[in-house]
Amino acid sequence: MNHLLEVKNLQVSFFTYAGEVQAVRDVSFTLAKGETLAIVGESGSGKSVTSKSIMRLLTQTAKIKQGSIMFEGKDLASLPEKQMQNIRGKDISMIFQDPMTSLNPTMTIGRQITEVLRKHHQMNGSEASRRALELLDQVGIPNPEKRLKQYPHQLSGGMRQRVVIAIALACDPQVLIADEPTTALDVTIQAQILELMKSLQQKFDTSIVLITHDLGVVANMASRVAVMYAGKIVETGSVDELFYQPKHPYTWGLLDSMPKLHEKTEELHAIPGTPPDLADPPIGCPFAARCPYTMDVCYDHMPPYTEHSDTHRAACWLQDSRAPKIDRPQAGGER
Amino acid sequence: MKTDQNPLVVVNHLKKHFNVGKGQILKAVDDVSFEIYPGETFGLVGESGCGKSTLGRTLIRLYDATSGEVTFEDKAVHGHKSKAELKQLSRSIQMIFQDPYASLNQRMTVTDIIAEGIDAHGLAKNRKERLEMVYALLETVGLNRNHAERFPHEFSGGQRQRIGIARALAVNPRFIIADEPISALDVSIQAQVVNLMKKLQEELGLTYLFIAHDLSMVKHISDRIGVMYLGSMVELSESDELFENPLHPYTKSLLSAIPIPDPKLERSRERQVLHGDLPSPINPPSGCRFRTRCPFAMDVCASQTPEWKEAEKGHWVACHLYDEKNEAVSLSKTI
Incomplete structure (x- = not known):
């Protein structure tokens, strides 16, 4: 398969007063044309840092220690900032979580959309405004002429997120990174935004990296899924493989801790404990301390990936041929 | 069911209006009536801005009611009360807040946070007894006594929420309002x-x-659920009944908007996406407030406020589709 984006052995650390925090530890994945890859995990698992590394939007204290991010034959991890500026917003663009803080409150909606167009397509004022009107119309904002002259505070949360999407799509990017695009929105507005993203993706054949902690959103949007835990991808596979044949106990735990809408369960399956501190990450499997099936080997050695299909692999010692055979507890999977 | 007992909390035509200046009035809670029975969990759901938090805060007298009344154990919550009565009230009703990062005083130790209620009500005879009570509470919520001398910043989000729960339990309340x-x-x-x-x-x-916007979690914990929209209650029923047989078009679209963590189901599901945003509660639509977004809006919806009535036993709804004369319409237009 032809990969549009290929992240290989990415390691990102934050250098703080308390020492080095290894936020992303050896992450590799690929993204094909037109597909949606969802990265799921809890807060602090490194999913946002991964996406910000691709955009090279990390703070001063963070550093890409190792690894490559290949995009159209260029390694984004080491590209000079000047060249990165030509890619950012043009070939790869991003939708942020909170539309309140990702728009500039002192600029009109129109100026914020035309800014990208002027920068990347060298459009003049009237061309850019015409395109901005088109874009607002595409993302379903009624009365675009009026909205162009308004400021972000005059729009509702859902409207603002539509504007953010319009800005992200202004230059027809090949890759769209959506970092928790609907977390700040209500369910009915979330449904609107997800529908919009899907229809725009079909129209323009955009590849999407969707970062979320909501497995419902993943089931709705994604074609492939990567589960992150403590800075590592512990399991990755197609959306069906991951939901119906999950292999990693952390994935089991995540799936089971969601309450089911159509079943009545007395007690929710909770994962005991909390994720490890990445300032001092465990040398073995990061999930060992919370895993109900921990063996001695888990504490001392990081499990290698085992392949279950071309797309499906998991990093867990239970998958090793010498390990006892353990099936996912209780009837999970298809309902 | 517990509903044959005397209700613990009775809310009768409760209104809470805020004066927002320029002669404008924001009707955050407008004529809401329901009952909560001893030992049950009453879930309250709705989008942000629908007034569910204001309702919760008015029940505990954090806000004074504009009109209507709330009774707790057959005694009025609002109106003039002596100091002793107020103290009794605040012992019986406690609150757990949404943000465990903002709701704990970061300059107080866990002991002092939890014991604040114990001190205010004079429940401990001496320091030793006070500390014993704190230890017992910590163990009740799954923390241990070593945590007593620490400060909130030393805990994770889940642990902090446990501290918030311990603080609420410290005065032996009968009724707890959990706001998200x-x-x-x-x-x-x-x-x-x-x-x-x-x-x-x-x-x-x-x-x-239990106030929340996450419907699947509300369903899991609640015995009965009330759905709010723009300051008024639109539907109330037992939780299974609400999910299996939703009556109000708003409840239906809210349920259809939740993404289910099951990819095959998501692909086959017909989603009813609501259009538009929540109207402003300062100047809400006339008649039924949902009519501007409702796919079944009729002429009568603009002119008359729908009555709050029991459509089926224990299942209340406020919608013109369920008026006697509109029976035929409701049957032909079920989603």
Whole structure:
């Protein structure tokens, strides 16, 4: 398969007063044309840092220690900032979580959309405004002429997120990174935004990296899924493989801790404990301390990936041929 | 069901209006009536801005009611009360807040945070007894006594929410209002906190008002659920009944908007996406407030406010589709 984006052995650390925090530890994945890859995990698992590394939007204290991010034959991890500026917003663009803080409150909606167009397509004022009107119309904002002259505070949360999407799509990017695009929105507005993203993706054949902690959103949007835990991808596979044949106990735990809408369960399956501190990450499997099936080997050695299909692999010692055979507890999977 | 007992809390035509200046009035809660029975969990759902938090805060007298009344154990909550009566009230009703990062004073130790209620009500005879009570509470919520001398910043989100729960339990309340207690937490931690709340309810015979926007979690914990839209209650029923047989078009679209963590189901599901945003509660639509977004709006919806009536036993709804004369319409237009 032809990969549009290929992240290989990415390691990102934050250098703080308390020492080095290894936020992303050896992450590799690929993204094909037109597909949606969802990265799921809890807060602090490194999913946002991964996406910000691709955009090279990390703070001063963070550093890409190792690894490559290949995009159209260029390694984004080491590209000079000047060249990165030509890619950012043009070939790869991003939708942020909170539309309140990702728009500039002192600029009109129109100026914020035309800014990208002027920068990347060298459009003049009237061309850019015409395109901005088109874009607002595409993302379903009624009365675009009026909205162009308004400021972000005059729009509702859902409207603002539509504007953010319009800005992200202004230059027809090949890759769209959506970092928790609907977390700040209500369910009915979330449904609107997800529908919009899907229809725009079909129209323009955009590849999407969707970062979320909501497995419902993943089931709705994604074609492939990567589960992150403590800075590592512990399991990755197609959306069906991951939901119906999950292999990693952390994935089991995540799936089971969601309450089911159509079943009545007395007690929710909770994962005991909390994720490890990445300032001092465990040398073995990061999930060992919370895993109900921990063996001695888990504490001392990081499990290698085992392949279950071309797309499906998991990093867990239970998958090793010498390990006892353990099936996912209780009837999970298809309902 | 517990509904044959005398209700613990009775809310009768409660209104809470805020004066927002320039002669404008924001009707955050407008004519809401319902009852909560001892030992049950009453779930309250709705989008942000629908007035569910204001309702919760008015029940505990954090806000004075504009009109209408709330009774707790047959005594009025609002109106003139002596100091002793107020003290009694604040012992019986406690609150758990949404954001465990903002609701704990970061300059107080865990002991002082939890014991604040104990001190205010003089429940401990001496320092030793006070400390013993704090230790017991910490153990009840799944923390241990070593945590007593620490400060809030030393804890994770889930642990902080446990401290918030311990603080609420310290004065032996009968009724706890939990305002989005889990929405700031990660999925696996949410399950821990919900399980803890359920366990405590069984052991201590607590009654909960559980306010949230996450419908699947509300369904899991609640016996009965009320759905709010723009300041008024649109539907109320037992939780299974609400999910199996929703009557109000708003409830239907809210349920259809939840993404289900099951890819095959998501692909086959017909989604009814609501158009538009929540109208402003300062100048709400006339008649039925949902009519501007309702796919079944009729002429009568603009002119008359729908009556709050019992459509089926224990299942209340406010919608013109269920008026006697509109019976035929409702049958032909079920979603």
